[in-house]
Amino acid sequence: MGLDRRAFLGLVAGGTVGAMFTPIPWKLIDDASIWTQNWPWIPRVPKGQVDYVATTSKLCPAGEGLKIMRVAGNPILAGGNASHPLSCGGVSALARSEVYMLYSPARIKSPMKRNGKTFAPITWEQALVEMAEKLGAAKGAVASISGDNTGTINEVLTALTAKLGSAGSFMMPSEATTAAKAMKLMGVQGQAGYDFENADMVLVLGADIFETWGTSSRNRKAFGANRPAGAKPANTYVYVGPTRNNTAAVCDQWVPAAAADLGVVALGIAWHLLKAGATSNAPGFDTFKAVVNGGFGPEDVKRATGIAPETLATIAKALASAKAPLVVTGSPFGQGLGAAPVIAGMSLNMLLGRINKPGGVSMLPELPSVVPGALTRAAMLDGDLPAFLKGVESGKTPAPKALLIYDANPAYGLPEAATMAKALEKIPFKVSFSSFMDETAALCDLVLPNSLPLERYDDVATPYGSGFCVYSLVRPIQKPICDTKTTGDVLLGLARKLSIDLKFDNFQQVIKEKVASLTKVSGGFVAKDVMPWQVAAGKPAPALVGGDLWKALEAGYAWTMVGQAAQPAMGFAAEVLAKAVKAGKPATATVLAPYAQLRTGTPVTGMPCQDLTMVPDTELKGDTTFIRVNSETAKALSLKKGQSVKLSGAGVDCQAKVHIFESVMPGMVAAPLGFGHTAFDYYSQGKGANYLSLAAVAEEPGSGLSMWIAPEVKIA
Amino acid sequence: MEEKRSNSAGGVGGMALFALIGFVGALVVGWGIFPKMLYSQKTQPIRFSHTVHSQLGIECEQCHHLGPDGRFAGLPSTESCAECHGEETGDTSANGKEIDKFVKDYVKTGRQVPWLVYQYQPDNVFFSHAAHKGFECTKCHLDVAKTDTPPPYYENRLSGYSKDTMKMWECERCHASMGTSNACFVCHK
Amino acid sequence: MSGQKKEFPITWGMVIDIDKCTGCGACMASCQTENNVEPQREASNKLRATSWMLVYELTNDKAFPNHDIAYLPRPCQQCGNPPCVSVCPVIATDKNENGGIVSQVYPRCIGCRYCVAACPYHVRYFGWYDPIWPEGMDKTLSPMTSVRPRGVVEKCTFCHHRWTQAKDAARVAGKDPENLDDGAYVTSCVQNCPSGALAFGDIKNPKHKVHELVKSPYAFRLLERLGTETQVYYISRREWVRKLGDNYLKSE
Known part of the structure; x- marks a missing residue:
């Protein structure tokens, strides 16, 4: 009996029926369908233990405290830290991106040296040797640019630049540089701090306070806290500026005015306040009064700005009758404003008696510096980078022989980009410490990538706009992903190579010393149960327990201090206003x-x-x-x-x-x-x-x- | 004609016989060979002995615990293991060698052990250990507590999941019998 | 359409104060990283881009200087009577769980996009492309949400995974997981909004802030007259904003 056709059919039929009584078809269909759910090119989510660690956003200028969620030790998500005074749980779109940025395709993966038009990777040792040689030769004409307004790294950078023979240590221009100039002209020291939390009427002249101006996340929290949903707001915000921007969109009133006219508007309001009897015994008040009455009457202002007289009269009245009015001035795009509008805005605060008051303005002292020979923040902010580079371009200022660029992108982030690029070209040796391949790094001779904030020690000291002194810690929660180093360590290593004594061996020591110095500042405390604005409003400040400060900072709490530096009275700087603010056509x-x-x-x-x-x-x-x-x-x-x-x-x-x-x-x-x-x-x-x-x-x-x-x- | 018919008749009998052979063969293949072919057998990267650890008086919860936030810690990290096994012992016994392998490959390199978890669910499944803590662990998990050598891990060649990964119908059946909701988002994410 | 509103003992609801929203986009950024939405290179093509949370710009359509704008963040509205559920041929989306969150199960979805067409709020997104993260960035994926391949529909889930976690935390703390404290479960966008414009809680629980907020005379829902009974409420003291919440005749 051979296997004929019928037998074969029988075998197949039997086999098929038999297979129906086995798991083969059912299991295969099931598994195949599962197989289609997991294509190998679709990434799987990580597994592992979840924990949260605290740090501070360094990429976002608002300086929010962050809580980073980790899985198996890897950072996953950056969220706001509810117990940090500059976050209160909020986080900007930029700060939220800190984790993703670790793997940004733009990251520079290792130190690199220019080789014609391209870059070639080199080792850190080669980079250091190269830099030491070039900077040694450039002694006496080394300049530096920093784009970090708040870090102690600036002390290392400026001290090193000074020891090498400084041709200038500059900060990238920002709201802080403008305000610093204005404060200097008004004869006071310190950084203007704005107490939004305790203010009930805020006049915003130009400044995009809810987006780019200063501590914007905290500003928004302060704004929102007194505006319960659907109820009558407990504060009033008026925005003056050329567009209804993100800030104006939520303000109670938008007064359209050209950015060039912010000073005119301020003095126009001053005219109404003076008319209503506002006075001041601050230096220069008489001149100020004469300037305002001489050219900033309602009709002058209307002619210049198109703003109806009753609009400003109403605002002036609202300011005068508010319990805690506050005037804040800035640029609608975070830079480029002259000092005079800030002075004009500040003079309104003076007329309203808002200096060093809850809900007003305080001149915040600088935190003690720890690196010998470093420039103070005020001295750095006093430099005028666009003017310097324009001078270099035109040949009026001798070009420095070497330029160190930290956390800054002057080839992109400055006005008149064409001029600035030409000026940078004239500088023969440029080093960028950028983490990303930006426009400036692309022009440099050496690129020594900084580790990202989630990979390094760093700090945030009183960002511009904060109403109180504040210090928070940035700490590594991840090993550097690429062959990068903390620039602070690189600069200190370079100093050693050049036999320059900067007192510290590594940057972590600098930060530790900075934190230790805070314990000696009287009035400082860790914001935990009591927030600085509550202290400003009269609540007693808790005592600082010195030994625990580092631990508290690591846990994501901020050191804060309320109140202003003892100093001479603020003057009106009316002569500057007379020259710079004109109610023209x-x-x-x-x-x-x-x-x-x-x-x-x-x-x-x-x-x-x-x-x-x-x-x-x-x-x-x-x-x-x-x-x-x-x-x-x-x-x-x-x-x-x-x-x-x-x-x-x-x-x-x-x-x-x-x-x-x-x-x-x-x-x-x-x-x-x-x-x-x-x-x-x-x-x-x-x-x-x-x-x-x-x-x-x-x-x-x-x-x-x-x-x-x-x-x-x-x-x- | 007759011959043909008889052929035909014998053919019918043969057909039935072969059908039976096919039927039985399919059953043998389907129940005996197919499951063995479907799964590849894998061994754990480190031969972790639960018995040795439990004999030392270590409670299960010391490693497999619910965190204060309600998350199940799952398996301990290399760092937790390194609290005891931080250095190589030089011990030449089988257990000693295994410890040294762990220290050398994972503690010193700072890597996590790629344990093969018998019950891992797909990414789109959320399982709450906190909600199921009234049940015995072994209701779902292999009883590894008394093993000196972890049981082999069977990976489905097609789907990539463990043989012991619970299927959705099993979850649903228990939920239904307990009167617990079987809504999609109770388990899916 | 079944035309029946589904009621549950817990009704998770979001209340968005439009008057506080500056339109910064932090909610969108929070949502994307929380829910493993990949960074999209061609994100300016809004027909193809995915954003579970989307901030719309509203305008009163007047000329300068009477022009006014507002920003409206739009998560899934979690309709009480969801038009998307009744059209799904494979029950990949359903509203069948306490809390009232409309579920979406990706492996079950066949990508027919009926739900996309049915949703009056445009909250549903079809994955036109496989999700690609730049090299190494997949290490930062959140374990709390699964990654979707192309060809399926996805949408905001009110960060449902945060609810399951909050319930677990309550269980471990010996509290009732079905009666969470106000704030124990909030979505990622609500938590991270720098303006505090978003609130979240159980609308039916008098201990939760949103319970009162939804009763505000300034509160409204989007396209209320469709009868979708959404669980997302908006608040604005500006009448023109409230009027944009639905299609009104000139005479209304």
């Missing part, structure tokens, strides 16, 4: 009104990768960014919605498309900053245009400060 040219947002990062971070989703398609579509004009301006300039245009200014052209947006003043062109990178990664590169490059730098009369608050542009 309104500008007839088209004026650029840039605006910046934390979601597009800073010049140092580039566009945080997951933040690109947050940018609306009325700001960036494809690779083109949009400018915003209102329909009146569009008509006057014959612009249509979606039209492609070319903007020109300061010898630079930028492409844009037109978006019609009515909350922009007539004659103004609002333009987003943070786009148009030529370096970084595919999340930043080639996305739109850098409109800051259109801004020409001018010198402010009276203060001599570089300013670029209202750049004129041509649209074609």
Whole structure:
């Protein structure tokens, strides 16, 4: 009996029926369907024990305390730290990105040396030898730029620069540089601190306090805390500026005014206050009064700014009748403002008697410095980087032989980008300590990547805008992912190589010493159960238990201190106002009104990768960014919605498309900053245009400060 | 014609016989060989002896505990193990060698041991140990507490999951019998 | 459509104070990293980009200087009577659990996109691309949410995983997991909003802040007249903002 056709069919049939009584078909179908759920190219989520550690955001200028969630020791998520006074649980889109940024494609993976037009990786030892040799040869003409407003690293950087023979140690221009200049002209020391938490009426002149100005996360928490949902707000916010920006969008009132006219508006309000009898015994009051009454009456202001007299009269009245009014002045895009508008705004605080009062302004003292030979923050802020670089470009200032660039991207983040790039070209040896391949690093001879904040020790000391002195710790919670080093350690190692004594062997020692020095500052305390604004409002400050300070900082609490430095009375600096603030005729040219947002990062971070989703398609579509004009301006300039245009200014052209947006003043062109990178990664590169490059730098009369608050542009 | 018919008749009988052979063969393959083929056998990276540790008086909860936030700690990290096994012993016994292997490969390199977990669920499943703490662990887990050598781990060649990973119908059946909700988001994420 | 509102003893609800939202996008950033939404290179193509939480810009459509704007963050509205659930042919999405969160089970979804079409709030996103993280960045994925392959629909889940964790924490602390304290369970966007514009809690629990907030005369829901009975409430003292919450005739 052979296996004939029928037998074979029988075998198959039997086998098939039999298989139905086994797991084969059912299990295979089930497993195959599971197999399709787990393609190998779809990443699996990590498994492991979950814990939380505290640190502080260093990438975000608002300096929020962070709680980092880790899985099996790896950082996963950065959230706000509810017990940190600059976060209160909130976190900006930028600070939230700190974890993702560890793996940003723009990260520099090892030290690199320029080799013609490209870079070649080198070892840290080679880099140090190279740098020591070049800096040794450049002695007497070494300059440095720092973009870090709050770190003790500046002490190491400036002390080293000084020992090498300084040609200048500069801070990147920001709100802090402008305010420091204004305070100096008004004859006081310290950093202006604004107590939003205790203020009940806040007049915001230009400053984008809820986005880019100072401690923006904390500012928003303070704003929101007194505004219970659906109920009558317990505070009033009035915004004066060229666009209804993110700050103005939530303020009770928006008063449209050109950024160039902020000083005029302030003095216009001063006129009403003076008329109502406001007085002051501060130095220069009589001159101030004469200046205000001489040219800032309601009609003068109306002619210059277009603001109706009753608008300012109402604001002045509201300020005068508020329990705790506060005036804060700044640039709508975080830089480029002259000192005079800040002085004008501050004089309103003086007329209202708001200096060193709860809900007012305090001159916060600098924290003690620990590195011998370091510049103070005030001295660093006194430098004028755009003026210096312009001088270098034109040949008026001798170019330094070497330049150290820390946490700064001057080739992108300064106005008049073309001029600044030319100036940088004139400097023969440049070192960048950037963590990311930014526009400036791409120009440098040596790139020595700094470890990211989640990989290094660092600190945040009293960011500009904070109403109280505050110090919090940045600590490594992850081993460096790439071959990077903490720049503080690199600089100290370099000093050793050059036989320069900076007292410390590594940067952690510097931070430890800084923390130790805080225990000696009287009035300091750790904000735990009592927050600094409660102390400002009269609650007794808890005592500081010295030995535990480091531990408390590691646990994510902040050291804080309330109150201002003892000093001479603040003066009105009326002579500066007389020269710099003019209620002239309104500008007839088209004026650029840039605006910046934390979601597009800073010049140092580039566009945080997951933040690109947050940018609306009325700001960036494809690779083109949009400018915003209102329909009146569009008509006057014959612009249509979606039209492609070319903007020109300061010898630079930028492409844009037109978006019609009515909350922009007539004659103004609002333009987003943070786009148009030529370096970084595919999340930043080639996305739109850098409109800051259109801004020409001018010198402010009276203060001599570089300013670029209202750049004129041509649209074609 | 006749021959043909008889052939045909014998063919029917043969067909039935072969059908039976096919049926039985399929059962043998399906129940005997197929399961062995479907799974690959793997051994744990380190031969961890639960008996040795429990004889030392270490409670199960010391390593497998619920955290204060309600999260189940799962398996201890290399760091926790290194609290006792921080240095190589040089001991040449089987256990000593295994300890030294652990110290050399994981403690010194700072890596986590890639333990093969018999019950790991897919990424889209959330299992709450806190909600099930009234049950005996062995209701779902292999009883490894008394093993000197961890049992072999069977990995499904097709789906990649452990043979012992509980299937959704098992979860649902128990939930239904306990009167607990079987809504999607009770378990899925 | 079944046309029936589903009631549960717990009703998780979000209350968003539009008057406090500055439009900064921190909620979107919080959401994306919490829920493993990959960083999208071509994110300016809004037809293809995924954002479970999305901030809309509202305008009163007037010319300068009477123009006004507001920002409206939009998570999944967790409808009491969800239009997406009734159209799903494979029960990949359902509203069947206490708390009232509309579930979405990715491995079950067949990607037909009926729900995307049915949702009046555009909260549902189809994965057009496989999720790709830059090299190494997948180490930062959150273990609390699974990663979706392309071809399935996803949406905001009110960070449901945070609820399961809050319940576990309550169990370990010996508290009732079905009666959580106010704030024990909040979503990632609510927790991280720097303005404090978002509130979250059990609308039916008088001990929770949102219980009172939803009764505010300024509170409204989106497209209320569709009868979707959403669990997300908005608050604005500006009438024009409230009017944008639904389609009104000129005469209304």
